[in-house]
Amino acid sequence: MNPRPPQTVIEVRALRNQFGAQVVHDNLDLDIRRGEIVGVVGGSGSGKSVLLRSIIGLNRPAAGSVRLLGVEMTTASDAQRAQVEQRCGVLFQNGALFSSLSVADNVMVPMREHFRLPPELMQRFAALKIALAGLPENAGAKYPAELSGGMVKRAALARAIALDPDILFLDEPTAGLDPIGAAAFDQLILTLRESLGLTVFLITHDLDTLYTICDRVAVLSQKRVLVCDTLDKVERYDDAWVQEYFQGPRGRSAELAAHKAQTAHAAAPGGA
């Protein structure tokens, strides 16, 4: 299906992060290939968000290397770094929409900063991104304070894909959404991945999300990536935390639901 050879777009080697005496990551390795959706899981405080911030360059690691789209981020010049950042979209946990701008203006911020476009064209593209993120037409004129939690996430997603990024970073995209909204958001990410060819780095606690959309799952534990593989291999990984995570009551029911959905999918041919 994909004519391009699998190419590593995120390559983390021997990453070390520490705050004061507290070591968050030590000797952490992670590879993410083009076009895949990788879910990152781990207990609270295991440093998932710190890992994300280190990869996108918001947090300077104490040691190790982070290569993003082939650029070594820890030593890159500002210009190189800006170029890479343009090709990354980030959805922060609480959306981080600019509260003084309407949704459409939020989406237009990166376009306005990086390209010279006539306003009408920019408005059309912003409306396109807002629609792609699954928001109704009239959402563009609204301000972040007027949006519900789910709409804030979608608006933030619209801003994250404003420049057609190669890599999309999502920090708990479905946290705080109702199950229907969360499932719809999962499908949205799948659709965007198919149509825009995105690589997705996804931090989540949502087991349904893991089972529905992730190609591979990286488990963050003991200050490093314990295992990063397809779900059925991760599930069988011999580690107490991993076993409890996936074999606990919630893990089991999410797996069952995913299995059911798949068989239903297979039984109904023609449904793309």
Add this chain to the structure above:
Amino acid sequence: MQATGTANLERSGNGVAASGDWTLADAPRIAALVARMRSALPAQARVDARGIGRLDTAGARLLLDLAGSDRIDGLDANRRALLDAVARVGSAPEPAPPRDGSLVALLARTGAAVEQVGRDAWQLVGFIGLALATLARCVPDPRRWRPTSLAFHLEQTGLDAVPIVVLLNFLVGAVVAFLGATVLKDFGATIYTIELIGYSFLREFGVLLTAILIAGRSGSAFTAQIGSMKSREEIDAIRTLGLDPVEVLVLPRLLALLIAMPLLTVLAMLAGIVGGGMVAALSMDISPTLFVTRLHDLGAVKHFWVGMSKAPLFAFLIACIGCLEGFKVSGSAESVGTHTTSSVVQSIFVAILVDALAAIFYMEIHV
């Protein structure tokens, strides 16, 4: 891999061949190309997209402007998916609400602003009543006193404000003395600089400058603190825990300011007089002894109490405005900023207004 290069559109036979990179960076030029080509294109013409290098959503949107998805050939599966995704969702921007720039709109805005001022004033009166009622309810009941909170706010609004209040009044005192000396020298009455300093700092400047500083320093802090609590639903949490936000948040701040403001005013008066006295001693040869003696003959104590009588009043108003504006915050961080500005402007305005009224009052009763 397809050839890359600048985007182009060419007639080929019955249809159009698209080539080059169709991306956001080149969108204005592509949009112009598409607009030109579309008008010259027969209705059922097909588009050959085989020559396209890079294609993103913006390019896909513009390609769809040229022809429907079913009339575009030569796309691989990934691109077809992109094109279909873009085609499925509309991209007509919501038309911006028409801006009424007429005279009527100006009048409407003026009217709305006046109405808002009236509503603000009414709300402030209501809030003052609420604060007083809560105060009356809590003072007789020692279990409801909050000494820790009070001490914290005393330190923030009182102790921490001492350096800036003293410095500012000292400098203004020196400036007033210089002005007085310059004007009064022509009449050979430089000695009256002492009266000028004494009158102005004891009756007006000491308390007024302190009020303005406190409005900027503590009033704004009250608004920002309560406002950010409001926007994070902490105020609602206080209510659901069966506590009264006015009692928990407003009273400690109000009492702290009621205590701190008179103390700061005394320091302000002293600093202003010392500043004036220093200029008098250094540039007019008026000895400190003479300065103090004349100040005493002036009836300084009476003027001191006139000034001091205003301090608690200003403190009460500044605290009430600061807290009320905090409670008015809704939603975003921007709202916190707006209300903080509004709090400082209102506090300073009210302080100067009340000061003017008080000046007339004391003049009429000959104090």
